[in-house]
Amino acid sequence: MNEHVSQVMEALDTYGAHLSTTPGGAGWLHVQQVPARRLVGQLVRKLMALSAWEPFGQAPGSITLAPYEGFVGVRSSSSREYRSYTVTWSGVAFVLGTSAPHNLLRSAQLRNLPPARLGADSGLTPSTWPRSEVVALSWSSRHAATLLPVLEAVSHAGARSLLLDLATDGAERCTAPETAGVSFGALPSDLFSVSGTVDGLHLPDDDRVVRVKQHTVFLARLVRMISVVLETAGGCTQPSWRSVVEFERRLDEVLTAARPRTLLVSNDTSPLGALAVHAAERHSLNTVHVQHGAWTAEAVAWPALHSRHIVVMGERDVRLAKAWARHPHAEAHVLGQPRLDCLTGLDRAAQRRYLARLMASTRDHEPSRIMVWACQPFSHDRLKAQADLIAQGLRSADGDWGLVVAPHPAQCAEALASLFRHDGGSLDDELRVAVADPQVGARGCMAGADALASAYSTCGIEAVLLRVPVLEIGASEERTLGLADHGLAHRCHSADDVTAALTALACTDRPDVQPMPDAVCRWHGGSAAAIARLILGPDSATPLDPVPADSSAADPAQPQSEGVPTR
Numbered sequence: 299m300n301e302h303v304s305q306v307m308e309a310l311d312t313y314g315a316h317l318s319t320t321p322g323g324a325g326w327l328h329v330q331q332v333p334a335r336r337l338v339g340q341l342v343r344k345l346m347a348l349s350a351w352e353p354f355g356q357a358p359g360s361i362t363l364a365p366y367e368g369f370v371g372v373r374s375s376s377s378r379e380y381r382s383y384t385v386t387w388s389g390v391a392f393v394l395g396t397s398a399p400h401n402l403l404r405s406a407q408l409r410n411l412p413p414a415r416l417g418a419d420s421g422l423t424p425s426t427w428p429r430s431e432v433v434a435l436s437w438s439s440r441h442a443a444t445l446l447p448v449l450e451a452v453s454h455a456g457a458r459s460l461l462l463d464l465a466t467d468g469a470e471r472c473t474a475p476e477t478a479g480v481s482f483g484a485l486p487s488d489l490f491s492v493s494g495t496v497d498g499l500h501l502p503d504d505d506r507v508v509r510v511k512q513h514t515v516f517l518a519r520l521v522r523m524i525s526v527v528l529e530t531a532g533g534c535t536q537p538s539w540r541s542v543v544e545f546e547r548r549l550d551e552v553l554t555a556a557r558p559r560t561l562l563v564s565n566d567t568s569p570l571g572a573l574a575v576h577a578a579e580r581h582s583l584n585t586v587h588v589q590h591g592a593w594t595a596e597a598v599a600w601p602a603l604h605s606r607h608i609v610v611m612g613e614r615d616v617r618l619a620k621a622w623a624r625h626p627h628a629e630a631h632v633l634g635q636p637r638l639d640c641l642t643g644l645d646r647a648a649q650r651r652y653l654a655r656l657m658a659s660t661r662d663h664e665p666s667r668i669m670v671w672a673c674q675p676f677s678h679d680r681l682k683a684q685a686d687l688i689a690q691g692l693r694s695a696d697g698d699w700g701l702v703v704a705p706h707p708a709q710c711a712e713a714l715a716s717l718f719r720h721d722g723g724s725l726d727d728e729l730r731v732a733v734a735d736p737q738v739g740a741r742g743c744m745a746g747a748d749a750l751a752s753a754y755s756t757c758g759i760e761a762v763l764l765r766v767p768v769l770e771i772g773a774s775e776e777r778t779l780g781l782a783d784h785g786l787a788h789r790c791h792s793a794d795d796v797t798a799a800l801t802a803l804a805c806t807d808r809p810d811v812q813p814m815p816d817a818v819c820r821w822h823g824g825s826a827a828a829i830a831r832l833i834l835g836p837d838s839a840t841p842l843d844p845v846p847a848d849s850s851a852a853d854p855a856q857p858q859s860e861g862v863p864t865r
């Protein structure tokens with residue numbers, strides 16, 4: 299599958315990467331690689347399914363499309379903002395060459411979607427951007443939580459910084475930092491609500507093609523289909539091409555006024571991040587990327603990192619950083635995760651009290667053991683399958699267990715309401731379930747839990763650091779954080795696996811032994827300060843020893859973390 303997607307993307311790059319560029323010279327396919335690649339992935343998945351369909355395999359031929367059906371639609375998702383674009387079967391027929399005189403590029407569902415949700419205007423946009431040593435970009439709460447500790451450490455070292463908020467979802471927007479030396483700015487919230495045609499991508503038919511197994515895909519038609527995504531306003535996560543061009547102009551203004559030495563990001567692969575690093579290179583700035591979430595080889599839409607310095611959480615991430623690095627002088631640094639520095643001071647008792655109150659609101663008494671499920675914005679069907687696996691496992695486990703469902707920051711909490719209800723709408727009487735406040739989430743309550751379940755939420759790593767037992771859930775073909783591979787979690791493919799893991803946890807005589815988590819996250823409580831030293835240079839504090847992106851491995855002589863017990 300991935301091989302075919304890469305083959306199509308390489309053909310697209312050769313065929314049409316030059317068709318449209320920003321005034322600063324950033325090509326459309328470089329900036330919009332992630333949404334384009336995801337749409338191509340949907341196309342390839344359907345082509346592979348068609349190849350595997352026995353009647354087609356016995357008598358392959360042209361596909362008949364449905365008249366008036368659009369070519370690009372959207373799939374359902376529990377994500378509050380991110381749209382999951384997909385290719386309809388008529389779209390598949392179109393790129394394979396079928397005549398479509400009565401079809402539109404957009405499906406009716408896509409044409410009738412409400413506009414992207416925008417955050418309220420913060421009123422914090424300064425008319426003159428202040429001089430700053432560092433300019434940082436954030437467009438999600440996870441970015442802000444990762445970058446703010448670093449900017450505070452930069453301030454403590456005597457340098458000024460500017461945090462630029464690009465979020466369009468009100469729940470993801472930053473508030474102005476109170477730290478002296480850290481300035482704050484927000485671009486207008488309607489910047490990413492602009493739709494419009496990208497003329498260079500509306501090509502006439504030609505004979506340029508790419509093969510996917512036995513299928514012949516016409517590249518001009520594929521580009522026209524991808525143009526739908528680039529012409530649709532999708533907020534900061536999927537900005538239209540017109541929004542991208544305007545963002546580049548605004549960012550140039552910021553960088554010209556602030557005159558920083560460094561651009562700091564925690565995503566340089568999606569449209570805004572890729573364009574920001576491209577702009578920083580034009581301004582001859584240093585670029586630093588801080589890994590804000592767990593990486594797995596299968597979890598990225600586009601395996602590319604563009605920044606000069608790549609800060610990773612643990613030793614195992616160095617291999618991926620080396621493989622994904624695109625900067626010719628890229629260096630990887632194993633410095634942990636700055637947003638986890640605060641875990642050294644978590645109040646476990648307060649979090650336990652919060653979980654107890656949630657449980658008490660659902661039944662007469664508090665269960666003796668509580669699991670937290672760190673959710674993610676998957677489709678309803680996938681969430682339902684995970685919910686059923688957890689529920690069946692809890693019902694059969696020894697001990698008195700309750701469950702708290704913790705929404706992901708980007709997830710619609712309403713999507714979780716029906717997961718544990720019967721067809722008639724009644725709650726399961728055998729299982730005590732409560733939903734955490736979205737503002738609390740898994741991070742705000744997992745330290746008080748007896749176990750945490752998740753597929754590949756970064757909260758799994760946080761739980762490991764806090765010595766909360768972790769269950770990595772999902773069918774065998776589903777990806778996880780791979781914590782079980784390091785002896786840091788229980789891999790649960792089935793409800794029986796969940797039952798066995800929880801029953802083992804209920805045994806009070808089990809040895810309290812846990813492997814050290816340095817491979818997953820080096821945790822000393824001082825990651826933010828270490829990254830600040832990297833940004834400001836050796837004169838600010840102790841020099842750092844980077845791991846070159848082309849080296850064979852992380853330095854084995856680096857000290858191993860022993861963790862910091864929480865208070």
